[in-house]
Amino acid sequence: xxxxxxxxxxxxxxxxxxxxxxxxxxxxxxxxxxxxxxxxxxxxxxxxxxxxxxxxxxxxxxxxxxxxxxxxxxxxxxxxxxxxxxxxxxxxxxxxxxxxxxxxxxxxxxxxxxxxxxxxxxxxxxxxxxxxxxxxxxxxxxxxxxxxxxxxxxxxxxxxxxxxxxxxxxxxxxxxxxxxxxxxxxxxxxxxxxxxxxxxxxxxxxxxxxxxxxxxxxxxxxxxxxxxxxxxxxxxxxxxxxxxxxxxxxxxxxxxxxxxxxxxxxxxxxxxxxxxxxxxxxxxxxxxxxxxxxxxxxxxxxxxxxxxxxxxxxxxxxxxxxxxxxxxxxxxxxxxxxxxxxxxxxxxxxxxxxxxxxxxxxxxxxxxxxxxxxxxxxxxxxxxxxxxxxxxxxxxxxxxxxxxxxxxxxxxxxxxxxxxxxxxxxxxxxxxx
Numbered sequence: 001x002x003x004x005x006x007x008x009x010x011x012x013x014x015x016x017x018x019x020x021x022x023x024x025x026x027x028x029x030x031x032x033x034x035x036x037x038x039x040x041x042x043x044x045x046x047x048x049x050x051x052x053x054x055x056x057x058x059x060x061x062x063x064x065x066x067x068x069x070x071x072x073x074x075x076x077x078x079x080x081x082x083x084x085x086x087x088x089x090x091x092x093x094x095x096x097x098x099x100x101x102x103x104x105x106x107x108x109x110x111x112x113x114x115x116x117x118x119x120x121x122x123x124x125x126x127x128x129x130x131x132x133x134x135x136x137x138x139x140x141x142x143x144x145x146x147x148x149x150x151x152x153x154x155x156x157x158x159x160x161x162x163x164x165x166x167x168x169x170x171x172x173x174x175x176x177x178x179x180x181x182x183x184x185x186x187x188x189x190x191x192x193x194x195x196x197x198x199x200x201x202x203x204x205x206x207x208x209x210x211x212x213x214x215x216x217x218x219x220x221x222x223x224x225x226x227x228x229x230x231x232x233x234x235x236x237x238x239x240x241x242x243x244x245x246x247x248x249x250x251x252x253x254x255x256x257x258x259x260x261x262x263x264x265x266x267x268x269x270x271x272x273x274x275x276x277x278x279x280x281x282x283x284x285x286x287x288x289x290x291x292x293x294x295x296x297x298x299x300x301x302x303x304x305x306x307x308x309x310x311x312x313x314x315x316x317x318x319x320x321x322x323x324x325x326x327x328x329x330x331x332x333x334x335x336x337x338x339x340x341x342x343x344x345x346x347x348x349x350x351x352x353x354x355x356x357x358x359x360x361x362x363x364x365x366x367x368x369x370x371x372x373x374x375x376x377x378x379x380x381x382x383x384x385x386x387x388x389x390x391x392x393x394x395x396x397x398x399x400x401x402x403x404x405x406x407x408x409x410x411x412x413x414x415x416x417x418x419x420x421x422x423x424x425x426x427x428x429x430x431x432x433x
Contacts, residue, residue: 032171041190041201047229048195049296060314074315075379081306082382085389089417092405094124098155114412119151121407122217122285125418126152131281134159134184137210141194141227141284142219143168146177146187152215153185160184163204169193194226195296199235209239211280218415219284221291221317225298227284228391232398236278277423282400285407287415289320289384299390301397316383323380324414388419395421 008018014033028034063071095103099120102108108116126132132155140149143166156162162185166177169192177187188204190197199205199212214231216224294300294310303313371379388404395402400421407418 039190039192039201041198042192042196043198043201044196046196046198046234047226047296049225049229049298049300051295060311063315063318074312074319077308077312078316078319078379078382078386081308082386085385087381087385090405092125092128092407092418093121093409094128094407095120096123096127096151096155098123098151115147117412118217118285118408119148122148122215122283122418123151123155125405125407125420126213126215126281126283127155129281129283129420129422131213131283132156132159135161135210136213136280137163137165137205137208138213138215139165139167139199139231141167141214141216141230142223143177143189144172144217145175146172146189148215148217149187150176150180153180153187156185158184161208161210162186163208163210164188165190165199165202165204167192167194167197194223194230197230197234199230200238205235209278211278213280214282214284216284218287218413220288222293222296224284224286224391224419225292225296228282228298228394229296231279231282232395232400236398239278277425279423281423282395282402282419282421284419285415286384286388286417286419289387290317292317292320292387297387297390298394299387302390302393313387316386320380320383320387322376323384325380384417388417391419399424 007021009021009024011017011019011027011031011033012024013028013031019027066074095117099116103113103116103120132152134156138149138152140146143149146164146166149164149166153162153164164177164185164187166187166189168189171191175189177189180187186204188202190202204210205212212231212235214227216227219227292313294313297303297313303309392402392404401424402419402421405418405420406416408416410416
């Protein structure tokens, strides 16, 4: 394009916008897409896991190109590996009074109501695990607009010394964390990929040594594995190496046994300090297993013990999408899809639980043997369960009591599994293997 004899060109850093050619040098110095200095808490690939080149094949054919015999062999391996696993999780569908008014707002559209129900249930599960309380830091991974942290803050009311760290790798519009100006809670947003995040380099955690609660709503695929490693191997392990006494432990040591007994007797259990752990708990709604990655996966040992490796993992994570993508839209759903997309643009569209509208390249019509929709769905759920079981074993080996449960109705979201974990010394609900 030409305007007043000046030529506009695509920005070499981001072709989504243009710049005057004679102003390019000046623009590159201030362009929002320029590479910025790395903060102290950025350490390249610190949570990525070990890269084993020998295990990852250079090129694998798509599922649709597998022969019927190859597909049957994969499914047989899956069923054998899944033997003994409890495929029926318990329902922990909960709510919280902090969201009562929002849930009953008549102005809510279907999408807004759907997200509020999920946030209410996650919050209810956080409270049930006794993780809502003062003097702690909530780290929301894949925070998006920050709405989960927003509701946690509302639920905490005037709890003292509460810090929120919202981790999101992309720039996000319509954030809600900027609306919080309370004296006792501080919101801090970090624009960084979880893969490179070193929590113990963040000043409030390095200096205050607050116990951390890791939370997330629809933490996509490999991001869950990166978050688990970030919390447990990077953050918690750093305290063991330094052998430091954290703030919460010092608070406990300052209280006499008599004071603690009096608090408990008066029914103030919430104020009774518990044995300290740098990671107080984990509550993450899982999502998009088809976007997992073998390098980042925390359950490699579990897979290897079952005689499985990178190749099987690749196909199982692809097949996991069948649990939510094997269905076909009805004519009514098709006619409403445009409306739903428009509604999502004004809500949590970055939280990509699309209720089964996602389409992949592994459709039933192109599969050898033409598996039925119901068969695909069952296989998809088995793949998800097996991948999650590797995460469960990882957490158990790291000294946690983990559990998987349904936290919302599948009509609200097909991605309806919640992963929770508490340190072994904590009082915890029954775990699910």
